Amino acid sequence: MKFIHIADVHLGMIPDAGYPWSNARAEEMWKTLGKVVERCNHDQIDLLFIAGDLFHRQPLKKELKEVNYLFSMLEHTKVVMIAGNHDCIREESYYKNYPWSEQVILLQSDKFERVYFEELDTEVTGFSYHQSEIRQERYREASRGEKGRYQVLLAHGGDEKHVPIDVPDLAAKGFDYVALGHIHKPNLMPESNMAYCGSLEPTDRNDLGERGYIQGEINEQGTTFTFVPAAVRSYLSLRITITPDTTEGALCDKLKETMEHHGKQNIYKIILEGSYDPEARLDLEKIQEMGNIIQISDESNPEYDIEVLRQEHKDDVIGMYIEAFMKEPLTEDRKKALYYGINALLRQGGR
Template identity: 30%
Template sequence: MRFIHAADLHLGMIPDAQHPWGRERANALFHSAEKIVDLVLQENVDALFLMGQIFHLPPLQKDLEYLHKLFQKIPFCHVFLFCKKTEENYFLRSFSFSENVHVFTEEQSRFYLPEPEMEILAMQEKDFSFSSAESFSLEHGDAIPILLWNERRAEEFLSLEKAQNSEHATAAKESPLASLPFSYIALGGESKRSVFANGKAAFPGSPEPLSAENTGEHGVYLGSIHPITKRLESLSFFPISTLQYVTLHLQLDPSVGQEALKQGLLKKIEERGKQNIYKIRFSGKRDPETKVDPSLFPKELRIVECLDETLPQYDFYALYKEHQQDILGFFIRSYLKKDLEDLSPMEKQSLFYGVSALLEGGKS
């Protein structure tokens, strides 16, 4: 039995809405749904598990018709998704999908599929009772047991496993999910992509990054379960995102001039791809004439954050001689009662920032 596990499409969301590329990012989320359906066709899978939030906001009729048209392209594949019983989900609860689409509305549901033969325990409870999953037993002996758990609290078990298997732990312990009687555990929620519980439980993350915190590749999991042994034979990540959020760190020194800094930044971005969206951090010491400001970035670049942690490398003694009778000189003298090397890191930072502010203020 072959399947695709995707989650948290957040259709209708506008990532980076305040930036010029916001609408493009919103369209990319819808395009990710189309890519998933294309992958179903390409791989000829039996099941598509859509976990987490499919829509960012409660969907309208037109949103569901869009999804319906996509699912009609894959009548051979059984699609599973969740919908909570709330008034705001009225359209989703009442929508008539094709017979290959199965929508779970109860907090806990049990579902049998004769071809391919699967028995599914679907849960979206806030107060997850582990006993419900532990006591699960097949009513059809030849079926493949699958757990679909659509609740953020599942992340607690991932955190627990990481803590238990950290280098500080006295002995690595098995994840609580690993002992559950299922061939595969499909999870959804706001989480980074991860596989745990001895490889049989996974968070796919969203197929497209939703914010600057969602770095790295994004996509879906493609898996296969043996119909006789009911063991997970393979689980591989398939990237489908159009771009990534990338964090760049540039370490400066006083020898780097303004033009060299600009060209170095552009080179790094070209290496990683201009289509990506960047968070950039500058650190180190720089020539006071070298500025970290928006002029470094051509308008076509996508920058969501620029953090300047650099310190200008001033000649404080020369500045003091030049400004002995004004506030800048008095400020420098208050620090130079000690040698520069004897100043604490906080004192050095205060000196650098104070001198920068006074020099900039004097220019205005």
Template identity: 30%
Template sequence: MRHIKILHCADLHLGSELSDIPIRAQERKQELLRTFRKIVTICNDENVDLLLIAGDLFEGSNIDPQTVQSVKDYLHELDHTITVIAPGNHDYVSIDSPLADDDWPEQTIVLGDGPQRAIFADRGFAIYGAGFRSTYVDQPLLPQLPEADLDLINICVLHGDLVSEGGTSRYNPVTERQLAASGYDYVALGHIHKRSPVYKVSQTSYAYPGCPDGRGFDELDEKGVYIGTVGKHNVDLTFRNICSRMYLAVEADISDCSSEPEIVRTIISRLEELYGSEYKNNYYKIILLGSVSENFTLPLQTIQDNLNERLYFAKLIDNTRIAIDLEEVATENSLKGIFVRKMMERIEEQTANDNLPGANQLTKALEWGLRAFESEVQLIDY
């Protein structure tokens, strides 16, 4: 059975402002463009038939012309590959969108705002899809697309929001039932920046590759594309990490440290242990944990400056707490004292019963409780 080779990417958001990393923003913009070029290079090197860009290639309509020109130039370099771009909620079809330009390379299909099909009978496949026409698409696009052609490999490219049956979304809601009914072999989705596995419902496979390179601390860890083959009712795709740098959130316990150099050393060795010899090149959000003596005021700015001399980018979040003598607090005649006393009794009880997990859980609860008394409880959005 015939197969074609595809590379599926989405959500590059080229041209976006990068507020998380002000000092590195300009460099990062160039890196994101290079990541796009990397995608094009892979397509050429590995003889990819179809490059699928499932929306939000650009951050919006007001993108600097140089970025747009670079993207077109790179796509021009493709020999064998046909590119399909489905406009998303950020780069929806409009007069001032760069996707509306009439000088996109010949081998690039920019989907319009209506249901569309392009048949490549000589190459054995058909493309389906539709673009966003404004920020919001309330009516599901997938059921409006043309029927699958039984003689061809059918591939659909869509920006959309996977919802459960009966669920709603303002970003082109897509349901499993619609996917199953489509009869397409693969539906290349975009919009969700975190990669999904490749799912299959009935004969249709579908996936979100996530964004191919992070733009902030809400896009952590490895990022990349899906690449592989699609045949009739049968896909074989693997995730490939192509990001230039990772955004990472790392917790470091500095309980045993009593000086700034010691803290920096602890953090660096933790990063080295986690990320090996390339550890310096990432963006780090470092969350300091543990208890610090009340006589030691953390020199946060100095630590951050020192880390930034050793790492590409680091920002610190201080979630440490002040070390306190629990036995002493337990004697206090206050709400805090009673809380500590009761918790310590329960911890002792669990320890006596050999319930170590229970005791650990209660110890954690005691810590969190104490932090709540100090108004330090904070939910961190990883």
């Protein structure tokens, strides 16, 4: 039985609201789901698992129609899905009794349900969220279906407010695969036949690194699966070193070159380190506007004229601190430590 496992697609979300790429990001979430459908057709995938939060909130009727249309393109694959905390099935939800095309199965009860695919000898178990918080460890009650059939569990949660999960306990239940959702970072646990596939696309600046889906197979030999990167882009964090000689123009060129090297499409969190000229600060806001930068954090330190400082502060703790440091040669590391110290002392002194 060949499967693909996705979760946390968060359709309907508008990531990075207010940034120029925001609307494109919202579209990209749909595009990548479309790519998954294509992959299912190409690789003749038997089951597509969606482990919750397909939508970012209560789906609009229009959105359900669009998703159903996408799934109707599946030539061979059946879809089994549950609702998560974001798209939990409320009283008035359009999820309820939506007329899905025949290859789509939503396990819509808030109690465990099982669906059996005879031709695949596979049973899939799961339940949907009907409220946005569930604090009970519901997966302790999960159980395998009939012996001799492949057993898959769809599960959403893993933190305090969203069904806390005891991984060893769940692993001991002996499912052939547990398709987990809710945590946006992929986490494969092959020894336990469990995996968080992570969000299909990164949804905000804290989703650093690659995103995609899990593709695998269950057969008589057991279960195998791998992570497949699929997201249109990633959020990456880059450390850039500056010196007192670095100008805004030079920094922009360096950033441009580095961002091109790591992928023009990606969105960057920039961390500046090194030292700057305290008399000629760089305008970081201006630099951020060059594009695809969501945040610049400045961890650089002012480059001090140690001799001048020593003279100025010869009667206070800063002077003593510098004296103590200068007794031994200034290696790069000691210089860094000296500057950190001066920085802290100057700040304490109210500068």
